[in-house]
Amino acid sequence: MALTFFPSLKLDESASRIKAETLYRQYILPTALSDDRKELFRRDVFQKFGLEGLIALSVPKEYGGGGASYRCHYGVIEEMARGPIAFSVSVAVTNLVMGGLLAFGNEKQKENYLPKLTSGEWLGAFSLSEPQSGSDAAGLNLKATKVQSGYRLTGTKCWCSSGGDADLYLVMTRTGEHKTKDITAFLVTKNTPGFRIGKKEKKLGLRASALTELIFEDCFISEEHRLGKEGDGFAVALSQLDTGRIGIGACGTGIATAAIERMQKELNGDFGKHCQFKDAVAQKFSEYYARLQAVKMLITTASELKDQGQDIKILASQIKLLGSDLAMEVSHDLVHFLGERGVQEEEEVERFFRDAKALQIVEGTNQIQKLVLAREMEKMA
Amino acid sequence: MFSFTEEHKLLIQSVTALAKEHLAPKAEELDEKEGFNEVAFQKMAELGLLGITADEKYGGANLGAFEATLVMEKLAEACASTTLSYLAHSILCVNNIHASASESQKQKYLPKLISGEWLGAMAMTEPEAGSDALGLQTRAVKQGNKYILNGSKTYITNGPDGDIFVVYAKTGPSRKDVSTFIVESKFPGFKVSKKLKKMGMRASPTAELAFVDCEVPAENLIGKENDSISHMMKNLNLERITISGISLGITAACLSYSSRFVQERSQFGKPLAHFQMVQERISEMAAQLDAGRALCYAAAQRFDSGDMDPSLGAKCKLFTAQMGTKAGLEAIQLLGGAGYMKEYPVERYMRDAKLLEIGAGTNEIMRIIIAKSLLNLKEK
Numbered sequence: 001m002a003l004t005f006f007p008s009l010k011l012d013e014s015a016s017r018i019k020a021e022t023l024y025r026q027y028i029l030p031t032a033l034s035d036d037r038k039e040l041f042r043r044d045v046f047q048k049f050g051l052e053g054l055i056a057l058s059v060p061k062e063y064g065g066g067g068a069s070y071r072c073h074y075g076v077i078e079e080m081a082r083g084p085i086a087f088s089v090s091v092a093v094t095n096l097v098m099g100g101l102l103a104f105g106n107e108k109q110k111e112n113y114l115p116k117l118t119s120g121e122w123l124g125a126f127s128l129s130e131p132q133s134g135s136d137a138a139g140l141n142l143k144a145t146k147v148q149s150g151y152r153l154t155g156t157k158c159w160c161s162s163g164g165d166a167d168l169y170l171v172m173t174r175t176g177e178h179k180t181k182d183i184t185a186f187l188v189t190k191n192t193p194g195f196r197i198g199k200k201e202k203k204l205g206l207r208a209s210a211l212t213e214l215i216f217e218d219c220f221i222s223e224e225h226r227l228g229k230e231g232d233g234f235a236v237a238l239s240q241l242d243t244g245r246i247g248i249g250a251c252g253t254g255i256a257t258a259a260i261e262r263m264q265k266e267l268n269g270d271f272g273k274h275c276q277f278k279d280a281v282a283q284k285f286s287e288y289y290a291r292l293q294a295v296k297m298l299i300t301t302a303s304e305l306k307d308q309g310q311d312i313k314i315l316a317s318q319i320k321l322l323g324s325d326l327a328m329e330v331s332h333d334l335v336h337f338l339g340e341r342g343v344q345e346e347e348e349v350e351r352f353f354r355d356a357k358a359l360q361i362v363e364g365t366n367q368i369q370k371l372v373l374a375r376e377m378e379k380m381a
Numbered sequence: 382m383f384s385f386t387e388e389h390k391l392l393i394q395s396v397t398a399l400a401k402e403h404l405a406p407k408a409e410e411l412d413e414k415e416g417f418n419e420v421a422f423q424k425m426a427e428l429g430l431l432g433i434t435a436d437e438k439y440g441g442a443n444l445g446a447f448e449a450t451l452v453m454e455k456l457a458e459a460c461a462s463t464t465l466s467y468l469a470h471s472i473l474c475v476n477n478i479h480a481s482a483s484e485s486q487k488q489k490y491l492p493k494l495i496s497g498e499w500l501g502a503m504a505m506t507e508p509e510a511g512s513d514a515l516g517l518q519t520r521a522v523k524q525g526n527k528y529i530l531n532g533s534k535t536y537i538t539n540g541p542d543g544d545i546f547v548v549y550a551k552t553g554p555s556r557k558d559v560s561t562f563i564v565e566s567k568f569p570g571f572k573v574s575k576k577l578k579k580m581g582m583r584a585s586p587t588a589e590l591a592f593v594d595c596e597v598p599a600e601n602l603i604g605k606e607n608d609s610i611s612h613m614m615k616n617l618n619l620e621r622i623t624i625s626g627i628s629l630g631i632t633a634a635c636l637s638y639s640s641r642f643v644q645e646r647s648q649f650g651k652p653l654a655h656f657q658m659v660q661e662r663i664s665e666m667a668a669q670l671d672a673g674r675a676l677c678y679a680a681a682q683r684f685d686s687g688d689m690d691p692s693l694g695a696k697c698k699l700f701t702a703q704m705g706t707k708a709g710l711e712a713i714q715l716l717g718g719a720g721y722m723k724e725y726p727v728e729r730y731m732r733d734a735k736l737l738e739i740g741a742g743t744n745e746i747m748r749i750i751i752a753k754s755l756l757n758l759k760e761k
Contacts, residue, residue, distance in 0.1 A: 136648035202724065344577060345579065
């Protein structure tokens, strides 16, 4: 039995969710365990979601998107995030690249790249982090030096999601001394000479999604590949923060939904019959169910405001913080309640737990979200 | 902040040196491959650690729960899963035999277990008897000068490669009719039915065991028939005190690794250590760790002085196991992206720590034991 949530879904959202869930059961679930174990990202699965129009629901129709509401988009992310979250994360990240293109790209760039990304033919990657600039995002050092009709890029990016699998990389570089005003964004395609994929990281969770270094060695990028003006880079990155954070929050509610549904099943089955802590377990999961409903409502509200073009910075940070914390807590308790069964690899729940931890770190750690919210509160005073 | 005798300082020194040389360098690789650190076991044998609580005449070190807890802590700071295998061998198998078996059984099994020639394990948990330990269904039926064992055991640490198993089985109709047998892996009818894959503690092999008309000589019964509950509970209490040392070691590793990291890593122009929210996490972890040490050292000393209160072990394990997982998660968060990577050890610390909230009795069972020691829960 699926859990009930309110308000009931609008027709367009429920249609896209059903499509996503069907694809999830057909293509992601059967090999979820081995994909995670082998750290395998299955490109064909991503493309299936693309063919069904599920990757770019909120992108305008003229560029091949679904022209639908953000609610539909986050609904799909949530369904896919039942796991492994590699697939939902790759969709969320590709949307950051499409979002950057829509906000800052010129018509030619949009025409060149958006149809390939919306259809799932191409996978997008978004590269901001460097070894010395993580939480301090504007501290990046990858150097782009102006030369005739373009730039030469030298340096290393790290922790780039979908690195190696992606075809188009949105890369933030340094073009001057000013910490935030001299950052410039470039669209780098996979086979550009001088650009290569470095070390692939091994991780606690999120294992079916590649995370790599990007290495630029005197790599020439023509001016047509610059996104926005020189110095627009930080604004490009900031423009996608809200989308990214809500996307991660939706991955969190996706894991939380799967975990709570699993617990529901366990409590109603043999485990519940024999469990002497049944009441205590039910108490905990009732609380999580209430929190899940609340975060889902926040996502719905934020999506609607975003559709209207309103500023949702505060909501986006709140959703990222609450959604990822919820996923972590509920999956931790689920592992625990299942006892030794909970730590066995064959049980998907230990993967929920490992995946959830990533959500507290990526797209700005939860500590950074709290800093953002604290600063916003200062402004309100 | 703790004062140790010269002997204890020496023990800590030699165990720390062993851990640094033979456990730490292999921890990452064995975790990845789900391997087993045989060399470390040989080195532990050389120090007499494999029979830490056993008499010297069997090759043991003749020490108590306190020293065993210290050893667990120091070893686990380097590699928790190898330490868990060490605990299954030295406490669950060797100590159990030493505490309850007959002289001839001890003569036969202890020297080779303590020299490291044999690997020991204990088999209690079954597919249908986890938290409800006395619900076990493995049966032993006497036929002539043998017992015939039938049933299955699961989540058995050292199961895949163990030579000697202390096995609990039912020998009568009541829940309390539990007997203990020493079973050699080469006995007919003993089988390792499955090696299990785990989230953490991966260098400590775990297995499902099957007993199919397994023939055990009658002389391998420990003590009398239907008389195992008291030594089973006593050994569980010791297990819970000493296993808490593993949580202490993991937390110590989390604290030292993340403390070093936050001083070396700078963001926004200053080391992470200068941010209050980072200081808060580090200080909490340090205060918890010393509180956990104080609790475990005191409980271990009470156990050694003959106090059999089962809430001693329950309190130690409940407090330190939760502390360990929390420290692991906090260490990951302090390292941020780096913390999530296998290249850094803290995600392993967290995965290893989680098992200790489940194995040797879950947190929930620990709470019940503590509650029973405080409240009169007899039905009126």
